[in-house]
Amino acid sequence: MHKMPYVLNSIISQLFSEHIYRVLALIATIAMLLINNSALAAVTCDAGFISDNFDIADYTSLAPVTSPVTSPPNPKIDQNIAGISNESYLIASNVLTTNGILSAGGVNIYQSTNIPVTTEAAQVFRFYQDFANKTTTRTVSYTFKNKFTNQPQALNKLGLSVFDIDTNYAGYTSSGTSRTDYFEFFDQVIITGFTSANPTTPITPIIQSKGSGISSSAPYRQTNTTNSVSCGGLDDNCKVSVAFNQPIVKVDITYGNNVNLNYYDQSDDNGDGIQLNDPGDQLIDIRFDGYCYKPQPRLTYKKELSGPRKANTDQFTVQIKDNADSSVVTNGITSTTTQGSGNTVTTGTGTTGTFKVNPTKTYTLTEAIAGTTNLADYAASYVCKNSGNNEVVTILDPKNIKMTYGDNWTCTITNGRPNYVFSGIVFNDNGKITNPTKDDVSDKYLNNNLYFNGKYDSPTESGIPFTTGHTITLNKCAGDTGTFTSQTMNINPDGTYSFTLTPAQLGSNTRLCATQNEPNNYTYSVDTTSNVRQINIKNNTFNYPDNNFGDVIQDNAALVLFKSQYVHDCSLTDLTTISVNYTGSASTFYSTNPISNIIPGQCIAYRIEAVNRGNMPLTDIIIRDPLQKKGENGALVTSTLATPTPIGENSGVPSFSNSSVSIGNNGQVLTNGFPLGITSSDRRRAIRFNTKYSTTVNP
Known part of the structure; x- marks a missing residue:
């Protein structure tokens, strides 16, 4: 800002007018429309890092523009920085601290404002102060954190500029050959940085450029101490630009006056029109020139087919899931579902595009069906490559994808020839x-x-x-x-x-x-x-x-066997003449009732019926029935096969095996294999045979 020198004799009236002019100019500047700082040259970053800087919105969120201008100021902490490189994980804070005394009733402002110039317009932090004495300083501190971890975030090659480092020469007094110069203010600035490794040890930045009259080391101030040096806006004559050669998590900018000079203010304590060593109001403008940091990890996930689809209508939707809650973080991306037929995936489909992921989380790469597709019909394989050099990420678990800052992967899920299930x-x-x-x-x-x-x-x-x-x-x-x-x-x-x-x-x-x-x-x-x-x-x-x-x-079980018996006096010559009544009298019919009061020497005719109660034909059914033998299974007498010859009820079916017991012998009645159907006419088959007990019953 331009400040005119004055001779000491006219100081009282003219300095008051100067103070009013400066406040009005400040208000007018803050009220200007904000213009994008697009003309600022980007910082050149090392490989793997990106160049970024504060956007206009970041200045105004950290130091809000208000009307009318407020004093004291209200800087903000923990503001999300949008930046100009489409990144989103930086959080910045700015705070003010005072070492000394500010003038009572003075104007002290820290605001975001816009400075229009001929070739560009710059958004800056305006630091407007009224110090009570020449030793008072005020520091604005900028700190940086990571949104994902809430831990300090280092910025590489952080650069900034401070403008309007000027002076206002008021005049002098002389006594003989002695001369004493007085200033309304004499701006000086100290810039220091801090690393996360040494948060209390300040680091001095390297000067990138400065006004020809600015000192070459801190504190940065004009070297002319006998006259005013007046600047305004982004005048290079009153600027110092610095950059740090170490990663910085905090920057301090300390503003004050040259303590080796003399000052006065327009107020008058002793009536002589002079108050010594009380500087007037003064300002500097702070602009961030840029910084570098590793970008948030990028992941591109896409679908390929190495063989034809099982059906040409089969389609697939690639998905990235957050392992913390299994939510699909790519739901809003419309290109994730494939199009095409055969083994062709239409370009621009079946992909998430370049997608930012949270470096503190793990993710699962998966796919979902579209339409009637059956994923079990396909064999899936995964491969991820670094997008910068196309090298394959060798250690890869698609269910546990973990990426870090600077990673930029393209992951492909390839479905080959369908699996067999x-x-x-x-x-x-x-x-x-x-x-x-x-x-x-x-x-x-x-x-x-x-x-x-x-x-x-x-x-x-x-x-x-x-x-x-x-x-x-x-x-x-x-x-x-x-x-x-x-x-x-x-x-x-x-x-x-x-x-x-x-x-x-x-x-x-x-x-x-x-x-x-x-x-x-x-x-x-x-x-x-x-x-x-x-x-x-x-x-x-x-x-x-x-x-x-x-x-x-x-x-x-489908096969049911019913065994019934008929007791007689051994005069039976035709087994088919006996009726079947399972619940009838044992002396009249084949019955399932227990035998009682049998007389030694009598005969027992048996009928064994096989029934298929199921709905499937049964094949190769064999009936085996060992005749009882004294001493086996508790039998008291021995039974032998007797005439007439055993028969199968259905025209000789079932038939009897050649190994079946012969007449007059004890042994096993054995049929050949026979089937049972599922209709009423062929689901039942029965055999009949006659046996004779021994003539005595002795235990």
Whole structure:
């Protein structure tokens, strides 16, 4: 600001006018429209660092512009710095401290303002003070923190300029040959910095440029001490620009007067018009010229396909998840879903673009389906590269991505040829029958088409809960000579299982077999399906579901046997003449009632009926019935096979094995294998044979 020199004799009236002019000029300057400081040259930073500086909004947030001008000032702390390089993790504070005394009633202002000049306009911090004496100083301190950690944030190559370091020569007094010069003010500035390693040890910056009359070392002030040096705005004659060669977390700018000179103020204590050593109001302007720091980590995540989609409509959405809460931090990015067909991902889709991440957090790279896509059909691989040199990030866990300042990665998820998925369920094939009975052939079973049909009828039927040792093995089938590494897994708690194979794991095999391995204590011990399922591999088919295994408990077995007997005097010549009435009298019909009062030497004719109450044909059924023999299983007498010849009721079916016991001998009645169907005409088959007890009954 321009200050005119005065002769001492006219000091009282003219200095008062000067004070009013300076305050009005200050108010007018602060009220000007703010203009962007875009013409300021950027700091040249080392590799891996970016150049940044305060934006206009950062000046005004730290030192708000108010109207009218407020005194005392109100600097702000912990303000988010927007900067000019699209960064967001710097927090700055500025505070004022006073060493000495300020003039009572004086104007003391610290505000953001704009200085228009011919070639540019600069936003500055205006530091306007009225010191009570020449030894009083005031310091404005700028500190920097990291938004993510709240810890000190070092800034490299921090540079700043202080303008309007000028003087106002008031005049002199003389006595003989002695002359005493007086000043209204004589600005001087000290600039120091501090590192995080030594927060109490000041560091002196290096001068980058200065006015020709400015001192070459601190304190920075004019070297002319006999006349005024008047400047305004961004005049280089009254400027000093400095930069630090160490990373700085705090800057102090201490403002005061040259203590080696004499001062006066317009107030008058003794009536002579002079008050010595009370400087008048004065100001400097502070501008940050720039700084360097490592940028917030950048991550670009994108999708590629090395092989064709399973279906051309399959699409994928890349996602970055915050591991702290599993939230998807890329939800708002519209380009994350792929477009295209075959193995082509349309350019500009399936990518997050360059995305800033929090360096204190960990992230998961994943993908979601779009439409009817099944991710299980695809094998995924991940690779991350440094965008600057294209080098691969070697230690990489896509579920635990941790980046630091300066990192700039491009991560790619590539889905190759689809995986093969083999799945199924071990289910209870009981048709949801409750209170099972092992010999019940009522409509509860016979008219329940879901019971024992070898099919998983969901939701009527459910999976069998896991039992320790209950596993499924996926292996090559018997007789195959190909190479395959067998895989075994426990069934899930709900009875399901699923194997996922890469194309390399499948190899050249054209079929595989899934085998159910039942534990020894398995309650569902009756199979309704085979325990081995053959799975044929088809071209361009990758999903093989419904390889299910059906089981039931013993009381729900499909095969039911009824054994009934008829006691007679051994004169029976035709076994088919005896009627069947399971609940009738044992002396008249084949009956299931207990035998009582049998006379030694009598005969007992037996009928054994096999019934299929399920909904699947049963094959290779064999009836075995050992005749009792004295001393075995508590038998008191020996029984032998007697005439007439054993018969199968259905035209000789079931037939009897050549190994079956012959007439007159004790042994085992044994049939050949026979089937049972699921219709009323073929779901029942029975045999009849006659036996004779010994003539005496002796224990």
